[in-house]
Amino acid sequence: MIESGARTSLSASAMSAAAYPPALRPRGNSPHELSPAAMAVASEHLVPAYSPIVLSGTVRAIEFALIAIVGMLVYFGYVWPGGGPMWTYAAAITAIATLAVLAFQFADIYEVNAFRRPVNQMARLVAAWSIVFLIVTSATFFARIGEVYSRVWLTGFYGFGLLTLFGARLILYRFVRMWMREGRLTRRAVIVGGGEAGERLIEALRDQPDSDVRIIGVFDDRSDDRSPRTCGGLQKLGSVDDLLEFARRTRLDLVLFSLPISAESRILQMLKKLWVLPVDIRLYAHINKLRFRPRAYSYIGSVPMIDVADRPITDWDYVMKWLFDKIVGGLALLLLSPLMLIIAIAIKLDSRGPVLFRQKRYGFNNDLIEIYKFRSMFVDQADATASRLVTKDDPRVTRVGRFIRKASLDELPQLFNVVFKGNLSLVGPRPHAIHAKAEARLYDEAVDGYFARHRVKPGVTGWAQINGWRGETDTQEKIQKRVEYDLYYIENWSLLFDLYIVFMTPFALLKTENAY
Numbered sequence: 171m172i173e174s175g176a177r178t179s180l181s182a183s184a185m186s187a188a189a190y191p192p193a194l195r196p197r198g199n200s201p202h203e204l205s206p207a208a209m210a211v212a213s214e215h216l217v218p219a220y221s222p223i224v225l226s227g228t229v230r231a232i233e234f235a236l237i238a239i240v241g242m243l244v245y246f247g248y249v250w251p252g253g254g255p256m257w258t259y260a261a262a263i264t265a266i267a268t269l270a271v272l273a274f275q276f277a278d279i280y281e282v283n284a285f286r287r288p289v290n291q292m293a294r295l296v297a298a299w300s301i302v303f304l305i306v307t308s309a310t311f312f313a314r315i316g317e318v319y320s321r322v323w324l325t326g327f328y329g330f331g332l333l334t335l336f337g338a339r340l341i342l343y344r345f346v347r348m349w350m351r352e353g354r355l356t357r358r359a360v361i362v363g364g365g366e367a368g369e370r371l372i373e374a375l376r377d378q379p380d381s382d383v384r385i386i387g388v389f390d391d392r393s394d395d396r397s398p399r400t401c402g403g404l405q406k407l408g409s410v411d412d413l414l415e416f417a418r419r420t421r422l423d424l425v426l427f428s429l430p431i432s433a434e435s436r437i438l439q440m441l442k443k444l445w446v447l448p449v450d451i452r453l454y455a456h457i458n459k460l461r462f463r464p465r466a467y468s469y470i471g472s473v474p475m476i477d478v479a480d481r482p483i484t485d486w487d488y489v490m491k492w493l494f495d496k497i498v499g500g501l502a503l504l505l506l507s508p509l510m511l512i513i514a515i516a517i518k519l520d521s522r523g524p525v526l527f528r529q530k531r532y533g534f535n536n537d538l539i540e541i542y543k544f545r546s547m548f549v550d551q552a553d554a555t556a557s558r559l560v561t562k563d564d565p566r567v568t569r570v571g572r573f574i575r576k577a578s579l580d581e582l583p584q585l586f587n588v589v590f591k592g593n594l595s596l597v598g599p600r601p602h603a604i605h606a607k608a609e610a611r612l613y614d615e616a617v618d619g620y621f622a623r624h625r626v627k628p629g630v631t632g633w634a635q636i637n638g639w640r641g642e643t644d645t646q647e648k649i650q651k652r653v654e655y656d657l658y659y660i661e662n663w664s665l666l667f668d669l670y671i672v673f674m675t676p677f678a679l680l681k682t683e684n685a686y
Contacts, residue, residue, distance in 0.1 A: 378471030546571030598629025
């Protein structure tokens, strides 16, 4: 682990939206033209990635369950017919399963690399499993409760348990090998900074056995005479500005800087562009003469890195947020379905046209997503791109539309996006329409660092909304405040934070002065 006191880190808050001029701002409405080489890499067919941390945790849970099942099967097969007390054996089985998982953890066989080499790890598994039973046998002896447990049961549990673990590890090996081949367990990385320093970093990473990092290209702002078009056998795909568009067209997990800390101004200039992306950013430590203690670094294999920025929600946090969306969102959809049915009937009776309205908005990593809303305008005056925001007493809004917009009931169909489509979260920065403006300026023109709010999925409700920043955004200050609250939410996310926002949302809806 990295000690927080010694860790070199530049958080998103340190590189705030106001920290850099418009010339450095990434533009989202005008896609950047990529080179043919970059387009070829970005066009590769990819499958979703799996988190190694989540995979390891899942394997722990499965092995705990398998050990418990084997123990109970041996009990029912041999002990139970003779009338052995179940609760004492259930306690022993739980203790053995818990000790086994802990022993396997100490034996280092819960790493993805261990899953890839099951034969080499079998000796450690056998040793750890044997130590567990040695501990249990010794404990029953010294506690003088050895006669409570059947020796045949204990021997059978040991033997069948070991065979089951062997079989499970071999099956896991086949899956992990397939996932590695598909790229599900690899991190796609790019190098920022070419030349000799970039080549050293690429060679260091290639020398790592069983590395999960796949370098897909090099980006450098320098001209070809200072930074050759190839670096370590990889093509230079473009500049840092190109990298912004590249990361939005393909899966990118890791950005590695090969620049020395002495190039501080150049690094900061690049970071001010890249921090809006949902990627991990690292600085190669061996390029720098300054040396920290080993525990001050993170490592890719044995290659030391200085952590600069992390993706906001990853690994188990991502799983917990996904479960929160599906469970709480599903319950909300179920409870609110009668109200949604009443609103749908009212819309139909009030004006002709469909009940639902579909609109393109910016989602995670600037992807365009389609969200659902209750139709609140007359059909012939609907504005799918929101090029003109709704104002007070807007004649385009229907009678029912005025009511549901003021109470934000028109947003309820977005629960379908949360539960079924998965492109919205229950809580997150609100998704904005692609042509939405403040004071005749597009949002990304009005607010520097605007697209940093897209590092997480957008939400049906959010921190900005419960703090009063919802409704019309007719001034630059209003959209600026929304973005500030959105960035605070991203930097401080937790499951309890989401629960608090959901709880406070109904109370926030009572304030309707800015909702038209």
